[in-house]
Amino acid sequence: MRIAIAGANGRMGRMLIEAVLSSHDMQLAVALDHTGSDAIGKDAGAFLGKETGVLISDDLSQLQQADCLIDFTRPEGTMNHVTACLAHNCQLIIGTTGFNEEQKARIQQAAEQIAIVFAPNMSVGVNVTLRLIELAAKLMQEGFDAEVFEAHHRNKVDAPSGTALAMGEAIAKTWGVNLNDVADWTRYGHTGAREDGRIGFSVVRGGDIIGDHTVYFCGEGERIEITHRSSNRTTYAQGSLRAARFLKGKSHGLYTMQDVLGS
C-alpha cells in the first residue's frame, strides 16, 4: 500500500513514518505538513538519520500518488485533507481529535464517496476498555455515579481528550441518554451535591504523559475503576497501519477501530 502521512513533523507523524518504513507491506509515498511548517522540503526520514527520498510537502495534489492518507494533525488541517482525499480518491485514516459537530458531519458525508476510519484512539487496549465500560455501564446505572478522568502531556491542545469523550459517549449511549445533556465538564466553587445520572469529566495536562484514562463507577460501599495507560505512542501508529490494511479494497464507508478490530 502507498501511504501518505499528514502532520509528518508531529509527534504522531514521526511515529507513523517510522512504522511505515519498518513495515513489509507499506511504502511511504507522500509526507505532508502545513504551509509555513519548518519541515517543508526536508526528507521525511531526516529525524531518523535516514534518507527516504520523500520530501515533506504542503502540496495536497501529491495524494494522487497514495492509496491511503493517515492524518494526525488538527481539525482544520483534517478538513483540508478530507477535501483533497475526495479530489484524489484517496482512503483516509483520521486519528485527529477535537472536531465540532459540523466537521464530524462533513467527514460522515465524505465517507459516502471514500473509505474512512475515524477513531479518537487507535490502540487495541483502549478499544477493549471501551467494551468493558459498556458492560459496566449496563450493570451499574442505578445507584452508581460515573466519572471520566484523563491525563495527557502539556502540549495537548484539546480537552477532554477524544478518548475521554468516546468513553463518556459509551456510558451515555448505554444509559439511553445524550452525553451533552448529562455531562459535567467542569466543577468549581459551591457546586452543590452531585446529581444522579450525571457524567463528570476531569482533566490533567502536564509533562510528557502519553495518555491515561480512568472511568469510575462509584456506588455506596464500593467502586469500580477501569483504567488504561499508554506508555508510548507505538500502539497508536501500529493501530493506524492495521486500519489502513483493513481499508484495502474498500471503496467507501465510515469505520471505527471497533470495526477494524472486529470487536
Ligand SMILES: NC(=O)C1=CN([C@@H]2O[C@H](COP(=O)(O)OP(=O)(O)OC[C@H]3O[C@@H](n4cnc5c(N)ncnc54)[C@H](OP(=O)(O)O)[C@@H]3O)[C@@H](O)[C@H]2O)C=CC1
Ligand atoms: N487517534 C489516536 O490514537 C491518537 C490521536 N492523537 C491526536 O492526533 C492529533 C495530533 O497529535 P500529535 O501528533 O501529538 O500533535 P503534534 O502537534 O505533535 O503534530 C501535529 C502535526 O500537524 C501539523 N499541523 C498543525 N496544524 C496543521 C494544519 N492546519 N494542517 C496540517 N498540519 C497541521 C503540526 O505542525 P506544527 O507543529 O508546525 O503546528 C504537526 O506537524 C491530536 O488531535 C491528537 O489528539 C494523538 C495520538 C493518538
Ligand SMILES: O=C(O)C1=N[C@H](C(=O)O)C[C@H](O)C1
Ligand atoms: O493528544 C494525544 O496525545 C492523544 N490524543 C488522543 C485523544 O485525544 O484521545 C488519543 C491519546 O489519548 C493521545
